[in-house]
Amino acid sequence: MPALLEIRGLSAGLRGRRSVTPVVSDVDLDVQAGEILGVVGESGCGKSTLAAAIMRLLVPPQVLQSGSMNFRLADGSYDLAQLPARELRQLRWRQLSYIPQGSMNSLNPVLRVERQMTDTLLQHGLTKAEAHKRSVAALELVNLEPKILESYPHELSGGMRQRVIIAAAVSMRPALIVADELTTALDVVTQRQILQELAAIRDELGATIILITHDMGVVAQIADRVAVMYAGKIAELGTVNGIFEAPLHPYSQGLIGSIPRESGQRVEGLPGEAPSPWKYPGGCRFHPRCPEVFAPCNERIPALLPQKPERRVACHLYDAEVAADA
Amino acid sequence: MPDLLTVENLRQLFGGRNPTQAVDDVSFRLPAEPAIVSLVGESGSGKSTIARIILGLLKPTAGRVLYQGVDILTPDRKWNRRFRSEVQAVFQDPYSVYNPVYKAERVLKLVIRKFGLAKTKADAQEQMEEALRAVDLRPEEVLDRHPHQLSGGQRQRLMLARVYLMRPRLIVADEPVSMIDAGMRASFLNILGDFRDRHGISTLFITHDLSTAMYLGGEIIVLYQGRIMEQGETQTVMRSPLHPYAQLLISSIPTPDPRRRWREDLSAAPLAEISAIVADRANRHRCLFADRCPQVMDRCWEARPALLAPKDPGASHARREVACYLYD
Numbered sequence: 302m303p304a305l306l307e308i309r310g311l312s313a314g315l316r317g318r319r320s321v322t323p324v325v326s327d328v329d330l331d332v333q334a335g336e337i338l339g340v341v342g343e344s345g346c347g348k349s350t351l352a353a354a355i356m357r358l359l360v361p362p363q364v365l366q367s368g369s370m371n372f373r374l375a376d377g378s379y380d381l382a383q384l385p386a387r388e389l390r391q392l393r394w395r396q397l398s399y400i401p402q403g404s405m406n407s408l409n410p411v412l413r414v415e416r417q418m419t420d421t422l423l424q425h426g427l428t429k430a431e432a433h434k435r436s437v438a439a440l441e442l443v444n445l446e447p448k449i450l451e452s453y454p455h456e457l458s459g460g461m462r463q464r465v466i467i468a469a470a471v472s473m474r475p476a477l478i479v480a481d482e483l484t485t486a487l488d489v490v491t492q493r494q495i496l497q498e499l500a501a502i503r504d505e506l507g508a509t510i511i512l513i514t515h516d517m518g519v520v521a522q523i524a525d526r527v528a529v530m531y532a533g534k535i536a537e538l539g540t541v542n543g544i545f546e547a548p549l550h551p552y553s554q555g556l557i558g559s560i561p562r563e564s565g566q567r568v569e570g571l572p573g574e575a576p577s578p579w580k581y582p583g584g585c586r587f588h589p590r591c592p593e594v595f596a597p598c599n600e601r602i603p604a605l606l607p608q609k610p611e612r613r614v615a616c617h618l619y620d621a622e623v624a625a626d627a
Numbered sequence: 628m629p630d631l632l633t634v635e636n637l638r639q640l641f642g643g644r645n646p647t648q649a650v651d652d653v654s655f656r657l658p659a660e661p662a663i664v665s666l667v668g669e670s671g672s673g674k675s676t677i678a679r680i681i682l683g684l685l686k687p688t689a690g691r692v693l694y695q696g697v698d699i700l701t702p703d704r705k706w707n708r709r710f711r712s713e714v715q716a717v718f719q720d721p722y723s724v725y726n727p728v729y730k731a732e733r734v735l736k737l738v739i740r741k742f743g744l745a746k747t748k749a750d751a752q753e754q755m756e757e758a759l760r761a762v763d764l765r766p767e768e769v770l771d772r773h774p775h776q777l778s779g780g781q782r783q784r785l786m787l788a789r790v791y792l793m794r795p796r797l798i799v800a801d802e803p804v805s806m807i808d809a810g811m812r813a814s815f816l817n818i819l820g821d822f823r824d825r826h827g828i829s830t831l832f833i834t835h836d837l838s839t840a841m842y843l844g845g846e847i848i849v850l851y852q853g854r855i856m857e858q859g860e861t862q863t864v865m866r867s868p869l870h871p872y873a874q875l876l877i878s879s880i881p882t883p884d885p886r887r888r889w890r891e892d893l894s895a896a897p898l899a900e901i902s903a904i905v906a907d908r909a910n911r912h913r914c915l916f917a918d919r920c921p922q923v924m925d926r927c928w929e930a931r932p933a934l935l936a937p938k939d940p941g942a943s944h945a946r947r948e949v950a951c952y953l954y955d
Binding site: 343344444459488489490491492493494496497498500501515516517518519520521522523541542545555556557559560561562563564565567568569570571574575 | 669670778779780781808809810811812813814815816817820835836837838839841842843844845861862875876879880881882883884885886888889892893894
């Protein structure tokens with residue numbers, strides 16, 4: 302089955318006076334219809350830039366440099382990277398929804414929830430009555446009662462505000478939802494409820510979800526597949542079960558190995574620090590921190606190659622051609 | 628020997644006519660021997676308020692805090708100075724505690740100067756380097772840098788180096804790892820363990836993240852709406868929590884293992900927050916978890932359950948206590 306979203310060679314960066322600093326470099330990624338794809342990485346790895354790039358919501362000095370993003374819908378395909386702003390406007394919210402990081406704090410404090418939820422719906426041509434009906438239905442998906450529509454944001458708890466944001470994002474029943482650090486500021490019980498609601502929304506609407514997070518636990522609990530990002534590139538891509546059981550990339554191994562679990566089982570953090578985009582090293586960007594670095598790593602950029610079933614890894618260790626050279 | 632820290636019937640009200648009870652009759656102790664005690668709870672559970680009271684930053688509405696048997700609000704300058712050097716704080720945000728204008732070495736130099744820790748320049752340099760080694764930082768990596776050139780993990784460890792210079796007896800750490808990347812959390816927590824084992828420094832570790840408390844071990848105190856629901860040895864409480872709230876909290880941890888996913892689906896469960904808002908906030912003469920509790924009984928609405936050692940001998944354990952009628 303062709304992917305719902307097919308990203309090829311996507312690069313985005315920060316425009317400086319003379320050059321563009323790469324933040325996301327040459328990302329290839331297929332997002333399958335109906336899946337929850339987790340995108341994980343440390344802060345500064347480019348995961349939020351990737352999310353904004355997919356939405357074409359990069360803000361200067363961020364720029365989309367190259368690549369294609371083929372978004373397949375029943376009525377045809379759209380290259381999100383090339384689509385003119387007017388057509389993009391039609392797709393957003395209807396087919397493509399975005400929940401940016403911290404958006405639960407972006408509700409307007411002087412407007413009731415209803416006004417803020419129906420605003421977009423009215424823009425998309427719905428009547429007031431339809432917009433109200435849709436909002437009520439969307440709130441139901443996140444366990445909120447219709448009376449919430451009458452509330453002001455300050456009357457709601459953090460978890461309820463985040464649910465309002467999710468309800469707004471799914472009110473047009475979009476095909477793809479990109480959620481950036483959806484539950485980061487919430488308590489564990491609320492986090493669990495919201496993530497389980499998100500999974501239920503996926504089942505009910507048949508939506509596809511890209512979940513951007515720094516939390517390996519969240520990915521393990523709720524995602525179907527996971528893309529591990531490091532320094533603007535995808536290091537490894539595979540099923541959640543596969544990657545947690547047997548991570549192949551030394552970075553994924555380090556990331557999973559450094560999770561504090563039981564006391565008495567001492568784990569060490571990853572040595573060194575993730576580089577900032579201004580200092581991305583040549584070759585494999587992980588090579589200065591890699592415990593298994595060898596000859597080609599500081600020169601050749603590893604490609605994201607298929608390994609065992611349902612797995613792709615960007616590491617020379619698993620590249621037969623490189624191994625033959627070395 | 629008196630306890631290192633004794634918290635007695637602490638109570639904190641905020642707001643005037645219709646006050647919020649942020650801390651509601653909380654008592655616990657840290658032993659004289661080096662120990663790590665985690666204070667866990669959701670936002671609004673009162674954990675940071677307790678930290679501020681212990682540090683002397685907030686005067687409690689009622690109750691008191693004893694440090695080695697002496698009330699921390701004792702108006703004795705000499706004693707206060709000792710308290711200030713023996714009890715050290717590490718806060719959540721590794722970005723806002725630094726003055727961006729100065730190099731990293733200043734936070735260390737300032738402590739050495741203010742507390743007269745070194746006689747000569749060479750001695751000061753040596754102490755700084757030793758402190759940095761104790762927190763796994765290389766002096767050349769940090770001393771000459773400005774805060775913005777350091778990562779969150781490095782900055783937070785630099786705070787620990789500063790604390791180490793003072794050789795305190797107690798560190799009060801309020802959410803110290805919540806803003807550090809996952810890959811660096813373990814190394815920060817390891818340092819707290821080393822401080823206890825090698826340098827005899829105790830830590831009161833305040834967090835909403837139960838997995839970090841689990842990793843640290845020691846003892847755990849579970850707070851809910853300003854009250855202690857359960858306390859005991861961390862391993863035991865995490866493995867077999869007794870209080871229904873502790874059970875809900877611990878079962879909701881996103882375990883980083885896809886084979887151990889959440890079993891029960893809470894997506895259709897009644898919303899805790901709504902019931903909490905609807906419930907009579909002023910009525911605290913009850914179990915505060917009653918409105919969310921799956922095992923609620925009539926008694927739970929009538930009076931506040933006391934924090935007691937559980938009657939069931941199988942569940943009992945040294946210093947294990949739970950505030951729930953199920954075990955009374």
